[in-house]
Structure formats: C-alpha cells, structure tokens
Amino acid sequence: LAKTTQPISMDSYEGQEVNITCSHNNIATNDYITWYQQFPSQGPRFIIQGYKTKVTNEVASLFIPADRKSSTLSLPRVSLSDTAVYYCLVGDREGYSTLTFGKGTMLLVSP
C-alpha cells in the first residue's frame, strides 16, 4: 500500500483557489488516487478520484503528473464552509480492504 505525505495544515481566504499536494512516491501501477473531506464529528466524504492526468467534477479538480508520484487537489474559490481536513489515499484493491488514512491536511479558510 503506497504511503502518502501531505502538509499538516494550510491557510487560505475566501474566494481564493487552494491547491493541496500529496506525495506518493511508491505508487503502484494499479493504484488509484482518492481524496476525501472531513468536517469535525463527521465521517469523511468522497471528493474526487483519478488515475492519471486531470479529473474534474463539480467541486474540485485533481491533477496527476505523468510519473504519478504526486497529485494535487484543487479547490476553486474556497468558502468558509470548505474549512475541513482533506485526506489523500492511494490504493489498488476494490473496496480498499486494507486502507488506512493518514492525518490529512487541515485547511482553514478565513474571511
């Protein structure tokens, strides 16, 4: 299971674009990259998932370079409600049967 490294915390202001980078140097060929968002006292919520290049949905974009040793979650025009912990996970098995989340990145958005 590929180990991931993320910044412990990030600060931003409302309306700015936020990019959170995750390093996963030993990612395997079959591994996918998934990001989750967690608010206090709630379970994590799926944000986006990708394998290579770029993936975009209604809330975020995920950029994955050709070597796939890192990935960047991009949140456009953040608001106060985007204050949360963001987790990057890498795994290959359907269902992630042995998945363990790291400490994630605490994003604080200020007015």
Place this chain on the structure above:
Amino acid sequence: SQTIHQWPATLVQPVGSPLSLECTVEGTSNPNLYWYRQAAGRGLQLLFYSVGIGQISSEVPQNLSASRPQDRQFILSSKKLLLSDSGFYLCAWSEGRKLFFGSGTQLSVL
C-alpha cells in the same frame, strides 16, 4: 440509493464495561464493510473489514472485535473497555474504490 446508519451518536462508558456499536447499510447487497477509529487529533485507523457474512479481517490487534451476523449489518464489540478505546468510531461501506462513511459514534471511556 444507498444509506448507512450508525448508532449511537455519542456514548460514555466506564472502564471495564462492554461495548456494542451497530452499523447497517441499506440499498445494496453484499457490501464490503469497515470499522475505523479516529483518536483525537489523529488520522483514521482501519480496525476491521468484512467482505461477507461471517468474514472478518482484523487490521490491528486490540481490545475490540467485530461481527457480521447479516449481509448488511456490522457490529463492533468489546468485553471490557479500556481508557485507550476512547475515540470516534466510523462505519463505512465501499463501492468500487470509493468509501462511504456513517455519521460516527463518539465514545468516551471514563
């Protein structure tokens, strides 16, 4: 659509008392089910996962056990709680490579 129910939301238990947390999933059959624990200020630790009825895999040796008596029911138990069992317990199910979490149980062992 699929939903996951987890209860209770909060629980305060004395050291040495038993524990039973229940999780049920609706709208899907034969889901992969998971129990996670999050200690204060730390990431989520996978405790148990199950790929079917009666099939339980433990990721971490501990004071806890899990059971899956029915296809969509997952139970976390302990015979005697320790102070170190305090934390935020989350049940989850997966579809493909995506995890879907319940609302969690905040357990305080005093």
